[in-house]
Each structure stands twice: as C-alpha cells, then as structure tokens.
Amino acid sequence: xxxxxxxxxxxxxxxxxxxxxxxxxxxxxxxxxxxxxxxxxxxxxxxxxxxxxxxxxxxxxxxxxxxxxxxxxxxxxxxxxxxxxxxxxxxxxxxxxxxxxxxxxxxxxxxxxxxxxxxxxxxxxxxxxxxxxxxxxxxxxxxxxxxxxxxxxxxxxxxxxxxxxxxxxxxxxxxxxxxxxxxxxxxxxxxxxxxxxxxxxxxxxxxxxxxxxxxxxxxxxxxxxxxxxxxxxxxxxxxxxxxxxxxxxxxxxxxxxxxxxxxxxxxxxxxxxxxxxxxxxxxxxxxxxxxxxxxxx
Amino acid sequence: xxxxxxxxxxxxxxxxxxxxxxxxxxxxxxxxxxxxxxxxxxxxxxxxxxxxxxxxxxxxxxxxxxxxxxxxxxxxxxxxxxxxxxxxxxxxxxxxxxxxxxxxxxxxxxxxxxxxxxxxxxxxxxxxxxxxxxxxxxxxxxxxxxxxxxxxxxxxxxxxxxxxxxxxxxxxxxxxxxxxxxxxxxxxxxxxxxxxxxxxxxxxxxxxxxxxxxxxxxxxxxxxxxxxxxxxxxxxxxxxxxxxxxxxxxxxxxxxxxxxxxxxxxxxxxxxxxxxxxxxxxxxxxxxxxxxxxxxxxxxxxxxxxxxxxxxxxxxxxxxxxxxx
Numbered sequence: 001x002x003x004x005x006x007x008x009x010x011x012x013x014x015x016x017x018x019x020x021x022x023x024x025x026x027x028x029x030x031x032x033x034x035x036x037x038x039x040x041x042x043x044x045x046x047x048x049x050x051x052x053x054x055x056x057x058x059x060x061x062x063x064x065x066x067x068x069x070x071x072x073x074x075x076x077x078x079x080x081x082x083x084x085x086x087x088x089x090x091x092x093x094x095x096x097x098x099x100x101x102x103x104x105x106x107x108x109x110x111x112x113x114x115x116x117x118x119x120x121x122x123x124x125x126x127x128x129x130x131x132x133x134x135x136x137x138x139x140x141x142x143x144x145x146x147x148x149x150x151x152x153x154x155x156x157x158x159x160x161x162x163x164x165x166x167x168x169x170x171x172x173x174x175x176x177x178x179x180x181x182x183x184x185x186x187x188x189x190x191x192x193x194x195x196x197x198x199x200x201x202x203x204x205x206x207x208x209x210x211x212x213x214x215x216x217x218x219x220x221x222x223x224x225x226x227x228x229x230x231x232x233x234x235x236x237x238x239x240x241x242x243x244x245x246x247x248x249x250x251x252x253x254x255x256x257x258x259x260x261x262x263x264x265x266x267x268x269x270x271x272x273x274x275x276x277x278x279x280x281x282x283x284x285x286x287x288x289x290x291x292x293x294x295x296x297x
Numbered sequence: 298x299x300x301x302x303x304x305x306x307x308x309x310x311x312x313x314x315x316x317x318x319x320x321x322x323x324x325x326x327x328x329x330x331x332x333x334x335x336x337x338x339x340x341x342x343x344x345x346x347x348x349x350x351x352x353x354x355x356x357x358x359x360x361x362x363x364x365x366x367x368x369x370x371x372x373x374x375x376x377x378x379x380x381x382x383x384x385x386x387x388x389x390x391x392x393x394x395x396x397x398x399x400x401x402x403x404x405x406x407x408x409x410x411x412x413x414x415x416x417x418x419x420x421x422x423x424x425x426x427x428x429x430x431x432x433x434x435x436x437x438x439x440x441x442x443x444x445x446x447x448x449x450x451x452x453x454x455x456x457x458x459x460x461x462x463x464x465x466x467x468x469x470x471x472x473x474x475x476x477x478x479x480x481x482x483x484x485x486x487x488x489x490x491x492x493x494x495x496x497x498x499x500x501x502x503x504x505x506x507x508x509x510x511x512x513x514x515x516x517x518x519x520x521x522x523x524x525x526x527x528x529x530x531x532x533x534x535x536x537x538x539x540x541x542x543x544x545x546x547x548x549x550x551x552x553x554x555x556x557x558x559x560x561x562x563x564x565x566x567x568x569x570x571x572x573x574x575x576x577x578x579x580x581x582x583x584x585x586x587x588x589x590x591x592x593x594x595x596x597x598x599x600x601x602x603x604x605x606x607x608x609x610x611x612x613x614x615x616x617x618x619x620x621x622x
Binding site: 125187188189191192193194195196197198199207210211 | 350352356377378381382383384385386389390392393394397398399400401402403411412415416460463464
C-alpha cells in the first residue's frame with residue numbers, strides 16, 4: 001500500500017527536479033522573514049566584530065575621568081561610563097568577545113556532545129550507561145552555578161570562561177545527538193552501510209550523523225545565544241572577562257551602581273545583548289522550520 | 298564450493314531466556330548457483346544470512362558454533378577488519394525494504410561509489426563513472442542524470458535496482474538477497490528477479506536468496522533449503538522439491554500456494570502455529586502441526602536423513618528403504 005502510493009506520487013509528479021537538500025533549505029529559509037532579519041543582524045554583528053576598530057570613535061579602554069557618566073550626546077552617542085570611556089566604542093569592542101565566546105563555546109560543546117552522544121546512542125549498553133550518567137550528573141546542577149564552580153577551579157579569563165560554559169552545555173548536545181541516533185540507527189540503510197564494509201566510525205560519522213544534523217544545528221544556533229548570555233552573566237559577576245577589556249555582561253555589572261543616575265550605562269549593553277540573542281534565536285527558529293520537511297509548504 | 302555453512306548455530310539472549318534462532322544449519326553454494334532458503338517468519342532464514350555477513354547484532358545475538366567457509370576460509374575466525382574487507386567486496390547483500398535501505402542524505406551515485414572507493418581504491422571520478430555504468434547495467438534510464446538523484450526521487454523498484462547496482466559494483470562472488478522482492482509489486486518483482494538472474498550470468502555471481510515466496514523460488518533457484526524453527530527440514534533441487542516434497546512441512550507449504558487452474562472454496566492452510574521459540578517442543582518442532590505425526594515425533598528430534606540422494610529431517614524416512622514411503 002505504502003509503496004503504491006509512493007509510486008503514484010512519482011508518476012504524477014513526473015521527474016522531479018534534481019536539487020541539493022541545502023539549496024532547498026536555503027530557499028525555505030529565505031521565505032521566513034524573521035529568520036532573515038536574524039541572519040542579517042548576525043552578519044552585521046560579524047562585520048562589526050571583524051572591522052570594529054575602524055568604527056570606534058574613541059579608544060574603548062581609555063577614558064577621560066572629567067567626562068565620566070555623560071548622557072548620550074553628539075560627541076558620545078551612547079554616552080560615557082563611570083571612567084569616562086565611550087560606551088559606543090566599548091560596545092563595538094565587546095562584540096568580538098561576545099561572538100567569539102558564543103561561537104567557540106558552542107563549537108567545543110557541540111563537538112564533545114556529538115562524540116559522547118553518538119557513542120552512547122550507537123553502542124548502547126554499558127557505554128551508553130556510563131556516558132549518559134556522567135551527562136546526568138552535569139545536568140543535575142544549575143548550569144550557571146556549575147560554570148561559576150568551574151571558573152573558581154580554573155581561574156579567571158576569557159578562555160576559561162569559554163571552557164566552563166562549554167562543559168556545562170555538553171549534556172544538552174549529547175542528549176539530542178543520542179536520541180536522534182537511536183531513532184535512525186535501526187534503519188536498513190545503516191545495515192546496508194555495514195554490508196558494504198564500513199567500520200563503526202564510518203557508519204556513525206558518514207552515514208548516521210548527516211541524517212540527524214537538523215535538530216543538532218538548530219540547537220547549536222540557539223545555544224550560541226545561551227552561551228553569550230552566560231558569558232555576560234559571568235562577566236556581570238566579575239568572573240570571565242577581566243577589565244579593562246570591554247564585554248557586554250561586565251559593562252552591565254560595572255554600571256549597576258549608577259543605574260539611577262545614569263541608566264544609559266546599563267541600557268546600551270543590555271540592548272546589545274538582547275539584539276544578539278534575539279538574532280540567533282530568530283535564525284535558529286527559522287532554521288528549524290526550514291530543516292523540517294513536514295513544515296514546508 | 299564457494300560457500301559452505303556447517304552446523305551454524307546463532308543464539309539470541311532475550312528476556313526470559315535464550316532463543317536458538319539458527320540451530321545447526323548446513324548447506325553449501327557452488328559458483329554460479331542460486332540457492333534459496335525458504336521458510337516462514339521466524340524460521341531463522343534472515344538470521345542465517347546475517348550470520349554469514351557477520352552482521353548479527355551482538356549483544357543480544359551471537360554465533361555460538363559452526364563454520365562458515367567462504368572459498369575455504371572460515372569467516373567466523375576472521376577479524377573485524379578482514380570481514381570489513383570482504384563485505385561489499387566479495388560478499389554483498391541486498392535488503393527487503395528498498396524504501397529505507399538507501400541513505401536519504403546522499404545521492405545514489407555517491408552511495409554506489411562508496412564501496413568502489415573503499416574496496417577498489419578508485420578515485421572519486423573513476424568511481425562515479427563506474428557507478429553510471431552500474432546504473433546502466435541495472436536498467437536505469439539516463440544514468441548520467443540519475444546518478445545525481447537522491448533516493449526520495451526514485452520509486453521503489455528503481456531503488457531496488459540501485460541497491461543491486463550498489464551490491465554488485467565491486468563484482469562480488471556471492472550476493473545475499475534477503476527478500477529482495479517482498480516489498481515490491483508483482484510486475485516489478487518479475488523485473489527485479491529477471492535482472493538478478495541476468496546479472497548472475499553476466500558477472501558469474503552466486504546468489505543466496507532468502508524468501509518465503511515459493512513462486513520466486515521456483516522461478517530462479519537451482520537448489521532449495523527449507524527451514525523451520527531454525528533447522529533445515531529439507532534440501533533438494535527445485536525440481537525435486539516442487540515435484541515430490543518429502544517433508545510434511547514442505548508439502549504443506551506447496552499446498553498453500555493458491556492456484557488459478559483449480560477451483561477452491563478455501564485455501565489450504567497448515568494447522569496450528571509456529572511454537573514459541575522460548576519453549577520449543579521436546580521432539581520435532583513441526584510435530585504439533587503435522588498430519589503424519591507419530592509417537593516418536595513428540596519425543597525425539599529427528600535427524601537429517603539421507604533419502605533418494607536428498608536430505609530430509611523426518612522420522613518417516615529413517616527406517617524406510619528408498620522408494621518405499
């Protein structure tokens with residue numbers, strides 16, 4: 001029955017146009033306005049991160065104390081902070097930190113998560129048990145609390161913040177990967193891949209993983225915004241990025257004492273974080289819809 | 298002899314005990330021969346084929362005894378690596394479900410190329426060229442274009458052709474076809490069988506055909522192995538089995554084929570059901586369903602008896618001289 005229906009579809013549809021799945025996903029993504037807004041913001045942020053130093057009107061790290069806590073004006077469009085540094089320049093300078101943290105932390109967590117998750121899902125049994133219990137232990141702690149604990153063990157610094165944030169998010173990726181692998185590994189094409197002489201690594205990484213990439217990619221884009229938020233949180237607490245390096249979270253943290261007199265100090269870094277997180281979320285949402293053939297019109 | 302399976306035993310550990318899915322199976326395949334293993338669901342025919350490929354999922358399954366001699370070498374004694382070099386190269390396999398046996402994210406060209414790159418050290422371009430040749434060989438129109446298609450763009454019959462192209466790309470000496478036509482509709486079934494036979498003659502591949510469809514067996518095989526509950530119950534040439542089945546189970550199977558030239562109100566059916574694999578009867582596994590069952594059948598497992606140059610697992614032939622039953 002199933003087959004006949006499929007074959008009828010083939011006959012009625014005639015010869016389908018040959019197209020790559022990536023092109024399909026792209027054309028689907030272009031239709032989604034929210035996702036395109038998200039993507040444009042991400043592109044702009046990346047450009048700012050790359051060429052920011054040409055855009056900064058002032059040195060982000062040196063201020064003129066006499067000009068501290070100034071309201072936004074034509075000289076300082078976002079105003080100045082408590083040390084008289086130009087907030088606009090500092091936000092531009094902080095972009096590369098936030099993006100770098102977001103992208104590297106997710107890349108590390110994703111790689112580790114894919115390795116743990118696919119071994120657990122593919123081999124099952126004891127390997128699965130050990131890996132997933134380890135992941136459960138990490139998940140049992142609130143992620144920010146655990147990140148703070150790692151930071152206090154590792155010491156301060158941006159690289160350590162990246163490591164801490166990636167470790168605490170590994171379980172999320174591992175679980176998604178494991179679940180997806182469980183759902184496809186019983187398919188006959190996996191057995192067919194074995195039957196033409198593939199080894200386990202070839203089967204996992206070449207035949208199974210490409211079939212489960214969509215939930216993983218989506219989780220990763222959404223994960224970037226979480227990672228940026230967590231770096232900001234660590235920065236706000238004085239961990240992570242060290243002064244005078246500008247970072248949105250630590251700018252918020254440093255400005256909280258002046259909130260009533262000079263709200264612009266926290267307002268602009270806050271807006272920067274919100275926009276970035278929103279952009280990645282919008283893009284991630286759109287990507288999820290585009291990757292799911294059932295949602296395609 | 299290309300393949301000799303001797304006393305093969307494969308077990309599965311399941312909740313509540315151990316299932317002997319394959320319990321002492323012997324058979325052999327000569328070069329250029331088509332041998333069919335016939336049996337109903339759960340008779341151990343697919344497990345036999347997976348055991349030969351070394352693809353029994355472990356745990357829960359395991360080959361516990363026997364030998365699988367391929368060109369005189371025991372496959373069960375080979376390392377994982379050696380087996381990977383044999384699979385897809387010297388022995389390959391096609392599966393039952395053409396809809397799911399191709400990887401949906403790769404073009405069919407890439408999937409056929411894979412084995413060629415792996416086993417024949419071909420470059421990507423050479424492999425793609427050979428893939429196009431293979432697609433042409435299995436009768437896919439405009440193969441240069443089709444090679445770039447994804448599996449979802451092909452129909453079931455086309456996909457099974459692609460599977461055959463994939464399996465035969467490296468020129469294997471043995472092709473194991475596990476119910477290759479079961480999921481296809483009848484006209485396509487005939488085409489696929491025809492194609493397999495044609496390619497067998499052209500490439501000199503031996504075929505081990507796993508099926509429950511006696512029509513398919515009659516059409517393509519040289520010899521037949523009938524299995525029931527993990528054991529071989531009868532072996533013989535196609536002519537022998539269809540003209541004069543010895544085992545009551547084979548007899549029943551043949552009687553249950555609907556025939557168009559005779560008028561029946563009801564189809565023949567073998568009474569009863571297959572025994573629970575966790576709770577096998579003490580004697581012959583078929584005893585409860587057999588219309589010739591005797592006292593001894595319920596007490597002892599019958600041996601495989603030599604009778605008129607054929608082998609059959611039934612007490613009736615044990616003490617009788619040839620031609621007297």
